[in-house]
Amino acid sequence: MNTKIEQSPKAQKVVERMGQKLNRQMAGSLLACVHCGMCTDSCHYVLANPGDVTYAPAYKADRIRKIFKRHFDWTGRVVPKWAGAATVNTDEDLEELKDIVFGKCTNCRRCTINCPMGVDYATFNRMARGLLVSVGVMPEGVAVVSKDQWEIGNQMGVLKEDYLDTLEWMEEELQEELDDPTVKIPVDVPNCDVVYSINPREVKYDPRSIADAAKIFHAAGESWTMPSEGWDMTNFGLFSGDDELGGSVAGRLFESVVELEGKTLVISECGHGFRSTRCEGPNWAKMDVPFVMESSVNTMLRYIKEGRIKVDKTKNPEPVTFHDSCNNARSCGLFEEPRELLNLVCMDFREMYPNRSENYCCTGGGGAMSMAEYTPNRLKSGIVKANQLKETEADYVVTSCHNCVDGLSDVIKHYELGMKVTQLVNLVANALVIEEKVAVPVEAPVAPEAVPAPAEEVPVPVAASKERLPLEGRRILVADDEPDQLEYLSMVLEDNGATIYQASTGDEVLEMARKEKPDVLTLDLHMPGRDVGEVFELLRKDPELEDLKICIITGKPELRALIYERSVRPPEGYVDKPVDEKKLLTNVRKVLEVVHQES
Ligand code: SF4
Ligand code: SF4
Numbered sequence: 307m308n309t310k311i312e313q314s315p316k317a318q319k320v321v322e323r324m325g326q327k328l329n330r331q332m333a334g335s336l337l338a339c340v341h342c343g344m345c346t347d348s349c350h351y352v353l354a355n356p357g358d359v360t361y362a363p364a365y366k367a368d369r370i371r372k373i374f375k376r377h378f379d380w381t382g383r384v385v386p387k388w389a390g391a392a393t394v395n396t397d398e399d400l401e402e403l404k405d406i407v408f409g410k411c412t413n414c415r416r417c418t419i420n421c422p423m424g425v426d427y428a429t430f431n432r433m434a435r436g437l438l439v440s441v442g443v444m445p446e447g448v449a450v451v452s453k454d455q456w457e458i459g460n461q462m463g464v465l466k467e468d469y470l471d472t473l474e475w476m477e478e479e480l481q482e483e484l485d486d487p488t489v490k491i492p493v494d495v496p497n498c499d500v501v502y503s504i505n506p507r508e509v510k511y512d513p514r515s516i517a518d519a520a521k522i523f524h525a526a527g528e529s530w531t532m533p534s535e536g537w538d539m540t541n542f543g544l545f546s547g548d549d550e551l552g553g554s555v556a557g558r559l560f561e562s563v564v565e566l567e568g569k570t571l572v573i574s575e576c577g578h579g580f581r582s583t584r585c586e587g588p589n590w591a592k593m594d595v596p597f598v599m600e601s602s603v604n605t606m607l608r609y610i611k612e613g614r615i616k617v618d619k620t621k622n623p624e625p626v627t628f629h630d631s632c633n634n635a636r637s638c639g640l641f642e643e644p645r646e647l648l649n650l651v652c653m654d655f656r657e658m659y660p661n662r663s664e665n666y667c668c669t670g671g672g673g674a675m676s677m678a679e680y681t682p683n684r685l686k687s688g689i690v691k692a693n694q695l696k697e698t699e700a701d702y703v704v705t706s707c708h709n710c711v712d713g714l715s716d717v718i719k720h721y722e723l724g725m726k727v728t729q730l731v732n733l734v735a736n737a738l739v740i741e742e743k744v745a746v747p748v749e750a751p752v753a754p755e756a757v758p759a760p761a762e763e764v765p766v767p768v769a770a771s772k773e774r775l776p777l778e779g780r781r782i783l784v785a786d787d788e789p790d791q792l793e794y795l796s797m798v799l800e801d802n803g804a805t806i807y808q809a810s811t812g813d814e815v816l817e818m819a820r821k822e823k824p825d826v827l828t829l830d831l832h833m834p835g836r837d838v839g840e841v842f843e844l845l846r847k848d849p850e851l852e853d854l855k856i857c858i859i860t861g862k863p864e865l866r867a868l869i870y871e872r873s874v875r876p877p878e879g880y881v882d883k884p885v886d887e888k889k890l891l892t893n894v895r896k897v898l899e900v901v902h903q904e905s
Contacts, residue, residue, distance in 0.1 A: 316441040317394045321377055323437050328378060332430045336374045338423040339364055345417035345425070350666045351410055354687040361410055363417035367427045369406050370434045400443045407434045408445050409680040412671035413545070414632040419663055436547025444546065447676035451542050455555055460538035462506035468886055472509045473532060475887065476517040479801070484521070484740065491520045494566065495531035500605070501568030501597075502532050503539035503559055503583070505576045505708045510884065511790040512708070514797065518735035519574060522606060525740045526614040530572075536562030539573045540708075541582035544633075545673030549590050556587030563597055570598040572605050575729050577631030577707035578671075581638050601640060603706050606734050607647045617651050617737040625654040626733070627700040629714060630665040631707035644706055647730055651737040658698045666690050668705070670713020685720045688713075692721035702726050704733065715789040719810070776895060778803030783818050785809040786830040786859070791883075795828060795859070798887050799894065812836030819845055819854060826897055827856045828890075829877070831865040839868030846874035855897045859885055 313321070341364055346352055351361040359365050368390070375382030375391035382391030394400055413428040421427075438444055439452070454463040470493065477491040492498070500523070508515045523530045536558035543552025563571050573580050582590075584599040609615040628648060634640040641662045648655040660666070669688045674680065695703055695718065703714055703725055714727045782804045786792040789810075796806045807822050809815040812835040819827060827845070831838050845851050857879030858869060870876055879897040881889060 313393070313395050314397050314400075316397055316400055316443065319441050320394060320400065320437045321373065323440055324373065324433070325378060327433050327436065328374070331426070332433060333374075333378075335424070335426045335430055336367075336371050337379070339367065339371070339421075339425050340423060342422065345421045345427075348417045348420040349411075350414075350416075350669070350690040351683075351687045353690050363411075363427050366406050366410055367425070367430070369403060370430055374430075397443070400438060400441070403434065404438050404443050404445070407431050407438065408448065408673075408677055409683065412632070412667045412669065412674050414667035414671050415636050416632070416664070416666065419636065432544075432547045434547070435545070436549065439546050439548050445677040445679060447678060448542075448546050448673060451673070451676050452546055452548065452551060455538075455542045456551060459536065459555075459558060460506040461540050461542045462510050463884075464506045464509045466534065469506075469509050469537065470534060471886075471888075472513050473516065476513050476520065480517050480520055480524075483517075484524075489520070489524050491516070492531040494534050497567050498529045498531045499569050500528055500530035500572050501563045501566055501570070502530055502572050502574065502602075503537055503579075504532070504574045505540050505579055506538050507540075507708045507712075507790075508574065511794045512711075515574070515729060515731050518731045519602065521735045521738065521740075522609065522615060522731070525738055526609045528614075531566060531568070533559075533562035533566060536560075539579040539583045540576060541579065541587065542673065543590065544578050544582040544586060545676075552582060552586060553590035553592065556583060557591035557593060559583060560587065560591060560593050560595055568597055570600060572600055572602050574602050575706040575731055576709065577633030577635075578709055580640070581633040585638055601634070601643075601706070603640065603643050603647060603730055606730065607643050607650075610647070610650055615734075616739040617734065618739050619651050619653050619737055621737045622652040622733050623654065624652075624702055625656060625698075625700040626652050626702040626704050626728075627656050627658045627695070627698040628661070629658065629668060629695075629703050629705040629710055630662055631705060631710045632665070632667050632671050634706055635665060636663045640706070644704075644730060647734065648704060651730075651733045654700075656698055656700055658694045658700075658703075660694075666694060668707075668710040668713030669717055670709050675709065675712050675716075685716065688717035688720060691717045692723060695723055695725060696721075700725065702728050704728055704730060706730055712790060719789060775803030776891065777898075780804045780826065780898065781807070781822065781824040782894070783807045783809060783815070783822065783824040783827045785815045785827060785833065787811065787833040788830075791830070791885075795885065795890060798890055799828075802891060810834075812838055812841040815841050816844060819851060820848065823851065823854070825853070825855065826894060827854060828859050828894070829856055831858060831860040831868060832862050837868070838865075839872065842869050842877070843872050843874055846872075855879070857881060857893055857897045859883060859890075 345363045349363050355361050372390055372392045375389050376386055376393045381389040411431050413431055415428045418426045451461045455461040473491045480489045481487050539559055541552055541555045573583050580601050588595050669684050669691055674684050711727050718725050782799050784795045784806055787810045792808055800806045807818050809818045812833055856877040858877050859881045861883035879893045881893045
């Protein structure tokens with residue numbers, strides 16, 4: 307029968323490439339489903355959309371299965387209708403498939419453990435993502451992040467100089483905190499026992515985690531280093547289904563450890579980073595990796611068990627709960643270590659239910675945080691996580707995954723749970739007892755000579771500290787609706803001496819500005835609630851806020867008209883995102899100079 311349907315070139319390629327990608331495991335999963343429906347209620351999308359069958363794992367899987375059957379299974383080729391086989395013909399078919407595989411599944415694999423037939427839907431969902439990516443059909447966020455990881459080497463486009471500057475900055479912070487100039491964040495030191503790799507999110511939004519890890523390595527007396535190249539342990543190939551990208555990213559990291567002749571690669575707390583580096587990376591990169599790889603969770607636990615660091619759990623008295631990242635827990639079996647560690651460093655650890663392999667996704671898995679078009683649906687599905695979190699009545703939710711930090715922060719904000727998100731590295735660093743280590747310096751006998759010096763040198767540190775705190779005495783209102791950005795901007799400004807107030811909606815900006823009368827407002831142009839342009843105009847017209855200086859910080863320059871076309875005094879400063887420490891401080895100081903010149 308010559309019933310060949312005309313397929314678009316992209317659809318043809320997708321089918322062809324499916325044939326190349328199929329392996330025994332995928333084919334087994336594609337064939338095994340008996341449509342019993344037992345997986346249905348395991349999916350957080352289903353629970354948040356009751357009655358909508360299009361979210362059921364088996365329904366979503368069938369969108370891919372029917373193509374497989376039509377082209378690669380004999381029943382589907384011979385009696386397609388009877389076998390439920392069909393193909394993709396048009397680019398619209400591909401777009402529809404895109405919305406299912408990227409927008410309706412986070413590849414969390416919870417349905418897999420609830421399937422009596424062992425169907426691993428996430429495996430072939432990832433394959434389908436990869437097929438679409440190979441013909442250029444993907445959410446814009448996936449394209450942007452993949453491009454950054456291909457071209458710049460990390461998925462947040464962090465430049466090498468910014469990475470190295472941040473390490474230097476954190477080293478200074480740590481030396482100051484521990485009052486110990488010997489504390490280092492070593493870079494490219496060969497032959498170390500540990501090479502430490504991180505998530506670029508730490509450089510961009512959470513540098514404190516780098517300092518906390520360094521504090522722990524220092525306290526443990528570890529021989530460690532960070533690489534200047536190939537330092538990103540995340541791998542967007544896991545999300546996009548692009549094995550080539552996966553191999554290139556993992557290979558870069560492995561090569562940097564080989565070059566440094568490191569003995570153990572320690573992977574900071576990140577679920578997909580851990581899975582893609584330790585479990586999938588060697589296969590993608592086709593490399594026989596000659597060193598050990600472990601999660602920093604295991605490293606920290608080992609240090610405590612070996613007596614290399616001492617911790618005092620009374621330093622973390624608040625009630626905390628733990629969120630198992632899907633990749634760490636369900637896919638890599640990291641269940642008990644984080645709990646053991648939590649019980650050692652926290653006074654009040656309480657489980658959320660369900661947990662371990664049965665835990666629900668944070669909603670941000672599978673690269674969901676980068677796909678803005680699916681955010682409303684993602685947040686709707688977050689009701690499941692929100693209920694889990696609420697029931698714990700904990701103040702903090704701890705997670706060993708940077709992706710989960712973002713996913714959970716969004717859910718907490720959306721459902722107004724008032725909880726905070728943190729990681730084990732922060733809790734361990736906070737619980738550290740390091741007095742003895744700090745007092746170790748061999749120069750102890752020299753102390754008598756050194757005693758008078760500090761007394762006479764009192765003005766020097768004061769001057770130095772003034773140098774470091776250019777914003778001392780300044781009151782700054784930071785307004786941004788992205789929790790990461792809000793925290794990052796606040797932290798940088800606070801570390802430089804400012805008193806910080808925060809707002810994440812237009813109405814909150816108005817309220818806080820009127821109540822606190824800050825010196826400077828850093829204003830994001832895209833926030834929920836009242837229109838930011840209107841907020842800006844109301845602030846400008848408020849006689850009590852005449853002295854308020856405003857610095858716009860935006861990732862959406864197209865919204866500038868909101869502000870600049872108004873017939874009120876324009877803002878004193880303007881900064882494009884992404885913002886780093888230097889850029890932020892320079893601009894805020896410039897804005898403050900305007901104040902000085904005018905007064
Ligand atoms: S992998 Fe997770 S998100 Fe995807 S269908 Fe299964 S349970 Fe739902
Ligand atoms: S539980 Fe397994 S066999 Fe049953 S519908 Fe879901 S995927 Fe198919």
